[in-house]
Amino acid sequence: MTVATIKKERKLTIARAMAEAIAQEMRTDERVFVMGEDVGPLGGVFGNTRGLFDEFGAERVRDTPISETAFMGAAVGAASDGMRPVVELMFVDFFGVCFDAIYNLMAKNTYFAGGEVQVPVVLMTSTGGGYSDAGQHSQCLHGTFAHLPGMKVVAPSNAYDAKGLMTAAIRDNNPVIFMFHKALQGMGWLGTEKDAIVHVPEESYEVPIGKAAVVREGSDLTIVGLTSGVHHGLKAARELEKQGVSAEVIDLRSLVPLDRETVIESVRKTGRLIVVDEDYQSYGVTGEIICSVVERNIPLKAAPQRVAFPDIPIPFTPPMEQWALPNADKIIAAFNQMENPS
Amino acid sequence: MKPSREQKVWMYEHMLTSRYFEECIEKIYMEGKSPAFNMAKGPIPGEMHLSNGQEPCAVGVCAHLKPEDIVTSTHRPHHVAIAKGVDLDRMTAEIFGKKSGLSGGRGGHMHIFDPAVNFSCSGIIAQGMGPAVGAALSRKLQGLEGVAVAYIGEGAANQGAFHETLNLAAVWKLPVIFVIEDNAWGISVSKQTSTAIERNDRRAAAYNMPGHYIPGNNPLSIFEVAGEAINRARLGEGPSLIEIETARLAGHFMGDAEGYRPEGEKEALFQRDPIPAMKQHLEEAESWSDAEEAALQSSTQARVDAAIRFARESAYPAPEEAMEKVFV
Ligand SMILES: Cc1ncc(C[n+]2csc(CCOP(=O)(O)OP(=O)(O)O)c2C)c(N)n1
Numbered sequence: 001m002t003v004a005t006i007k008k009e010r011k012l013t014i015a016r017a018m019a020e021a022i023a024q025e026m027r028t029d030e031r032v033f034v035m036g037e038d039v040g041p042l043g044g045v046f047g048n049t050r051g052l053f054d055e056f057g058a059e060r061v062r063d064t065p066i067s068e069t070a071f072m073g074a075a076v077g078a079a080s081d082g083m084r085p086v087v088e089l090m091f092v093d094f095f096g097v098c099f100d101a102i103y104n105l106m107a108k109n110t111y112f113a114g115g116e117v118q119v120p121v122v123l124m125t126s127t128g129g130g131y132s133d134a135g136q137h138s139q140c141l142h143g144t145f146a147h148l149p150g151m152k153v154v155a156p157s158n159a160y161d162a163k164g165l166m167t168a169a170i171r172d173n174n175p176v177i178f179m180f181h182k183a184l185q186g187m188g189w190l191g192t193e194k195d196a197i198v199h200v201p202e203e204s205y206e207v208p209i210g211k212a213a214v215v216r217e218g219s220d221l222t223i224v225g226l227t228s229g230v231h232h233g234l235k236a237a238r239e240l241e242k243q244g245v246s247a248e249v250i251d252l253r254s255l256v257p258l259d260r261e262t263v264i265e266s267v268r269k270t271g272r273l274i275v276v277d278e279d280y281q282s283y284g285v286t287g288e289i290i291c292s293v294v295e296r297n298i299p300l301k302a303a304p305q306r307v308a309f310p311d312i313p314i315p316f317t318p319p320m321e322q323w324a325l326p327n328a329d330k331i332i333a334a335f336n337q338m339e340n341p342s
Numbered sequence: 343m344k345p346s347r348e349q350k351v352w353m354y355e356h357m358l359t360s361r362y363f364e365e366c367i368e369k370i371y372m373e374g375k376s377p378a379f380n381m382a383k384g385p386i387p388g389e390m391h392l393s394n395g396q397e398p399c400a401v402g403v404c405a406h407l408k409p410e411d412i413v414t415s416t417h418r419p420h421h422v423a424i425a426k427g428v429d430l431d432r433m434t435a436e437i438f439g440k441k442s443g444l445s446g447g448r449g450g451h452m453h454i455f456d457p458a459v460n461f462s463c464s465g466i467i468a469q470g471m472g473p474a475v476g477a478a479l480s481r482k483l484q485g486l487e488g489v490a491v492a493y494i495g496e497g498a499a500n501q502g503a504f505h506e507t508l509n510l511a512a513v514w515k516l517p518v519i520f521v522i523e524d525n526a527w528g529i530s531v532s533k534q535t536s537t538a539i540e541r542n543d544r545r546a547a548a549y550n551m552p553g554h555y556i557p558g559n560n561p562l563s564i565f566e567v568a569g570e571a572i573n574r575a576r577l578g579e580g581p582s583l584i585e586i587e588t589a590r591l592a593g594h595f596m597g598d599a600e601g602y603r604p605e606g607e608k609e610a611l612f613q614r615d616p617i618p619a620m621k622q623h624l625e626e627a628e629s630w631s632d633a634e635e636a637a638l639q640s641s642t643q644a645r646v647d648a649a650i651r652f653a654r655e656s657a658y659p660a661p662e663e664a665m666e667k668v669f670v
Contacts, residue, residue: 038529
């Protein structure tokens with residue numbers, strides 16, 4: 001983040017930042033249009049298309065029927081024909097009804113066409129739980145999307161990155177999955193992570209896709225996360241500070257391409273690694289990050305740890321869901337486990 | 343096939359139960375959610391889709407069903423669950439996330455499963471249609487009694503699953519009935535702006551099955567049409583599609599400001615509330631007495647109050663129980 005020199009604060013939620021980035025691109029590029037369920041007059045269930053319908057009208061901000069197979073495939077076709085669709089899948093959990101268009105077409109057509117066909121779609125989709133929406137409305141599925149080659153995947157933890165990544169995503173000539181976490185969205189009814197609401201410059205800018213950010217410097221421990229995991233990591237780092245432990249926190253921001261170098265650099269310095277992910281633990285981001293460090297033979301002072309969602313469907317009832325979700329205490333416990341393996 | 347007095351009273355009873363249940367849930371849902379409305383808070387967290395106004399769809403169809411018949415419902419399931427005879431205590435406890443709930447708190451209001459009466463529901467649009475077709479196939483293959491009913495909203499008729507399951511059910515001539523609860527809105531998007539035809543019953547023609555459209559949100563006419571379709575399925579004559587004009591008297595979910603509704607629409611819907619209309623019918627056609635009304639009001643309310651008491655007094659599950667029941 002480059003907020004150090006800012007004089008006048010202009011704090012936005014991620015929702016507002018996303019809408020602003022889309023609006024700015026729509027003003028300068030006629031090819032950009034938006035479609036999805038309730039993205040029109042309602043402004044998106046999660047607020048990220050608010051104001052677009054009023055400014056650009058029904059032709060360019062299109063409410064769709066509940067027909068994801070159709071409009072996801074349509075996004076692919078429109079993109080390959082010269083448009084730049086920003087399409088919303090309301091909850092990432094709904095990918096099941098349209099994944100064919102996503103991973104067999106959107107992700108692969110450029111390759112199948114030997115690079116001769118472009119598919120500049122931005123697929124924005126909400127992730128995450130913590131508010132008891134149960135197992136079909138709370139998943140993250142970072143690993144599911146990042147696993148399949150051919151799609152870039154970004155996931156911001158704050159409004160500054162959200163705007164810059166959205167701008168970069170719309171300008172990118174490849175499909176980009178833009179995952180926004182509901183608890184960071186700044187919609188009061190979902191609870192709000194205040195640290196996600198940060199200064200956002202009015203002018204248009206890009207945050208490069210594929211670059212992680214060191215959001216807190218430290219020398220004893222590297223905590224790597226994305227979206228909600230970054231905020232848990234920062235809270236844990238502030239607690240660990242009190243115990244005299246200096247934790248560095250890395251926000252991955254992009255899963256594809258994955259900035260392994262920034263992680264490796266950090267772990268080379270600290271020798272300790274904890275990876276935080278709200279997605280299911282197995283076969284996911286946590287394993288990928290740890291493996292990336294281990295296979296480079298970086299000297300480690302302790303076995304790397306992960307704090308992720310257990311391999312169970314997300315339960316509804318608060319005692320179970322809250323118990324299963326990552327949090328700062330679990331990161332601290334993981335650190336203590338590294339220091340004093342039981 | 344006209345409903346008998348007894349059947350009418352059964353329908354009215356379940357409409358009253360359902361409406362009072364939703365009114366209680368609505369109040370309790372708001373506990374802990376003010377001054378700031380935050381879905382995560384209070385004794386009933388998460389999304390809440392109320393069925394106020396749609397009771398006729400539930401009772402008019404379920405009046406013909408037996409426990410062995412299969413019903414799949416949607417994200418807006420309470421009225422159908424109540425009419426299908428789902429255990430009200432355990433359903434309520436599930437909505438409260440308690441250990442005594444139907445799934446021990448794992449599912450919540452969008453994932454109510456009561457295998458004792460073959461009821462289930464789920465949160466993704468048109469998702470229940472395939473399983474209903476499969477259950478109907480299973481009954482046919484096993485030579486067992488029973489029909490399957492898949493409830494969906496009118497918005498779901500634009501999902502691929504709708505068209506695929508209708509075709510499959512027709513090709514295999516399965517004992518399944520597709521029931522569309524047309525409340526005219528899918529969240530903020532109207533049927534009119536999202537659906538290529540005015541009435542979805544016409545789509546039945548494309549799948550070579552009878553299609554019915556029932557105007558008026560009236561349990562009596564729903565009873566008649568559903569009875570015909572269910573009989574047809576029981577006789578092995580195949581599937582039917584029924585679209586019912588109904589009304590969503592609540593928001594899409596609790597917290598919905600409903601700014602998308604045209605002015606006056608909501609008031610007009612309340613004018614046509616099916617519950618007073620049903621009461622009036624009973625009075626006019628069945629000499630329904632004040633005493634009968636009072637007795638039914640108090641018994642239905644007592645039943646719901648007891649379920650809510652059961653839910654409130656039940657304990658939460660231990661957090662670690664989250665790890666159980668992934669496999670059996
Ligand atoms: C596949 C899928 N897409 C989108 C949603 C989000 N969503 C939940 S309810 C709803 C509207 C459904 O409308 P309808 O089927 O008419 O039922 P109603 O809510 O009116 O009862 C939508 C779009 C979903 N749950 N599943």
